[in-house]
Amino acid sequence: MSNPITNWWRSQQFNSALKRGDTKKAVHLLQAIQKSGASFSWIEKLFRDKLQLNRYSQDYKREIENLTKQITSAPHKTDNLTLAPDEKFIKFIYETFNLVQHDEYKLQVTGIDQEIFDGLEASLVEYLQAEFGKMSEQHLAIKIEDALEDIHKLKIGQDPNYGLSLTPHVYLMKYFLEGVYCIYLAWFLIYQDGLLPTQVKILDIGSGPGTVAYGLALFLKSGLNFFNIPPIHISYYSLDQQDTFQFKGLQFWRRYIESQITPINAYFRFVTANIFNWNYQADNLPNDFFDFIIISHCFFADKNQIVQVNRIYQDIITKSLSSQGYVLLVIQDKRLFSLYKCQQSKNVEQEKNIVIQFLSDLGLNLVWYRYLTSTDSRLPVSASKFGKFARENLPKQLYMSPMMQKYLAQKYESHYTLDDYVILAQK
Structure with missing residues (x-):
């Protein structure tokens, strides 16, 4: 105190x-x-x-x-x-996050670096409270209800329009922390393989509030206690349709990341564009430049949109990824299987074939993939069973839960959960 x-x-x-x-x-x-x-x-x-x-x-x-x-x-x-993997740090991550490798591809996660994520979460709540304090309670309630209805489309397999004034704020409450949690672990897996450069150039497609940059910054912050990190520079290129998402993400970055005494040295460039109207030449992406092109949860439900956006993704990757660069794809388990009209199953070979087909549609070759999940099963579990499991096993969102209960009328405590495929590929 x-x-x-x-x-x-x-x-x-x-x-x-x-x-x-x-x-x-x-x-x-x-x-x-x-x-x-x-x-x-x-x-x-x-x-x-x-x-x-x-x-x-x-x-x-x-x-x-x-x-x-x-x-x-x-x-x-x-x-x-590239950063040389440190054995003590790797051991710390496995123990702190309770990582259990069930097979070659499935990685169960039930823990968290509490100090790192508590700091992020508390600062995010403080930022959101300051944002909400600028509006009257009545006006705020109406705006939040509209934004929540838009965001809820994600739960029923539809694509939100994300364009409402408080949609970024509701997204930050409901999905941002878990997104950072997942991306943090993705960067860890990349680091563990000795593939993380000290001067890293990232293109984040469908970047939203910059979850990819936050995940990397927090991961590097965790490593400070284990090894001397050499001078690191992140060149982060954000491409998203919603400028409000980009602005709120940068605003919070300045409030949280850059307020640290030892912040990450990062250069940001923001381009706001509709990916479906993408013009490579007009938007002036550099050729043969990026070490990582990352597409996280920017995969669509509509079949026509899938075909269209895959062509655009291929164009961007072909022209802008460096010859030795990597593509990192993050997609929810249900969305991946629904793309190919398949049900999730215990069949690992079927799962791998779907991942390879997913990459083939983007003109990519598999390096590795991991199914990051909170439970020990590949099959979906009922909401009631998962709720009980979460309460007993998963890290709580101690600061965000009261916000969700107050502003979103949520009846339960939020936890850090995972149900994503993290896929590393090359062209």
Whole structure:
């Protein structure tokens, strides 16, 4: 709990350290102030910003040095450009997330890095409360009800239009945290295979609020306790039809990620475009550029749309993915099987064939895939049985649940759950 007297004393000590020119002491005190939950004074904010600017400057210089080395080094000397998997960190992830590999493809997950995700969740609730506080209760209730009705289409196999003013906020409440949870684990699997570059260029198609970037940032944050992360730069290109999703995602990023004393060095570019009206040349995507092209949950129910968007995805991947780059696809289990008019089953061979067909339709070859799921079964379970299982086994959304109960009239506690196929491929 924040103690006003202790906070005041720390601030006085901080000011004294600055006057003495004791930067090391001032940084230590600033970290203690942030950890206590106290608000920064204006001088503390200025000092924090100065630290960030200095770090950005140092990162930029190191990046120039790294790029110079890359240009002048022989190909066989470029192994240091990817993060080397750390055995202790990998063990930590397996134990903390309770990862159980049931077979070659199925990975059950029932745990979480509580410290990392509690921080994200609490900050997101604070952000949403500030957003809702700008509206009258009556107006807010009407807008939320409309947005909830739109978002609910996802549950019945339809595609929402996502265009209502509070649809991004309802999405952030209902789906964002689980999306980050899934993408965090996808980045872990990529890292575990030694495929995560230190200078990573990402194209996120159907990016929404930037779940992919958040998942990577949180994953790297988890690793800070286990190894010295070299200077990392994320070039993140967001492509989505809804500018409100992109704006809210960036707004929260600035509030949460960039407020950290050691934030991830990331460059964002946002392009708002309807994927069905996509014009490759007009939208000026770079050729042979991206290390990862990621399509997460941007797969449609309508058959005509599926054919159309697959052609567009192939065009983008063919032209913009680097020759050694990867495509990461994330699709819910029910949506994947419904694309091919199949029921989920225990038949692993059938599952693998569907995944390969899914990739073939996009002109891709399989590297690996994992079925990330909360339960130990490939078959769907009833809502009542899953509810009981979740209450007894899955991590709770401690801060978001009260928000959902208050604004969305939800009657139960929310948990972090998974039912997605994470598929890594190459062209």
